[in-house]
Amino acid sequence: MLDIRDGLRKYRDRVPEDVGAPGSWSVQGGDAGETSDPASKEVLDEAAGQQLSGGCFCGQASYTFSATDVLRTAYCHCTQCQKLTGCPFIHTIHLRSSAVSFALPSSAATAPTLSSTICASEIELNSLPHVLRAYNTPLKPHKTRLRCTTCGTCVASMNSLTGTTSVWGVHLARSPSGRICEWDKVKPTAHIFYGTQLVDIKDVLGKWSGYENNSDRLDV
Ligand SMILES: [Zn+2]
Ligand SMILES: [Zn+2]
Structure with missing residues (x-):
């Protein structure tokens, strides 16, 4: 079993401290106010250094990863994300597949437990x-979408070419106030594949035709 925190931090993109603030339209649904809320800050402080967790709507399919293993975090406006999620864009978080650990409940009839896990890379x-089913799009067969077998929520996308796995910010655990835990460590740093945007975003984040710092900047 691989240690999900092993040696991957050097790949992590630097996350500027001053990005992710809400613009004229708060795309972060109030999460950006997390650190100004004393009660929520206390929750975040307690969670600092711990694993982040996420999962599907019903809770059967769940996973953990460390915030230090995040390679990229962005709002993706690509047409595949749009069609597969039914949303104009989605907060995607990229990690090495070996850094994402899925819980393996003993059976579909019992509550999920973290006592048994499997890395996405395995x-x-x-x-x-049994808690997951897979779908590969004909356009990108190297990308496998993992869905909960019970509620159907798509909880991750594994890329066999890059050895990375994407998860989505909306599925991460929330503080008692409903805000995403460790938000400062997973908040998006850019809008990517913005050429096919369905909503014009007016915030401080860069808009890129492809991946951040690896494509044309569309907002300059
Ligand atoms: Zn589910
Ligand atoms: Zn996308």
């Missing part, structure tokens, strides 16, 4: 954990 499509 998941084999011909012997999926």
Whole structure:
């Protein structure tokens, strides 16, 4: 079993401290105010250094990762994300597949437990954990979408070419006030694939035709 925190921090993109603040339209749904709320800050302080967790709507499919293993975090406006999620854009978080650990409950009829886990990098499509089912788009067969077998929520996308796995910010654990835990460590740093945006975003984050710092900047 791989240690999900092993040696991947050097790949992590630097996350500027002053980005992610809400613009004229608060795309972060109030999460950006987390650090100014004393009660929420206390929750964040307690969670500092701990694993982040996320999962599907019903809770059967869940995963953990460390905020220090985040490679990229951005709002993605690509057409595949749009069609697969039914949303104009989605907060995507990229990690090494070895850094994402899925819980393996003993059976679909019991509550999920973290006592048994499997890294995304170890998941084999011909012997999926019973809590997950897979879908590969014909356009990008190297990308496998993992869905909960019960509620159908898509909880992750594994890329066999890059060895990375994407999860989505909306699925992460929340503080008692409903805000995403460790927000400062996972908040988006850019809008990517913005050329196909369905909503004009007026915030401080850069808008890129592809990935951040690896494509054309569209807002300058
Ligand atoms: Zn579910
Ligand atoms: Zn996308």
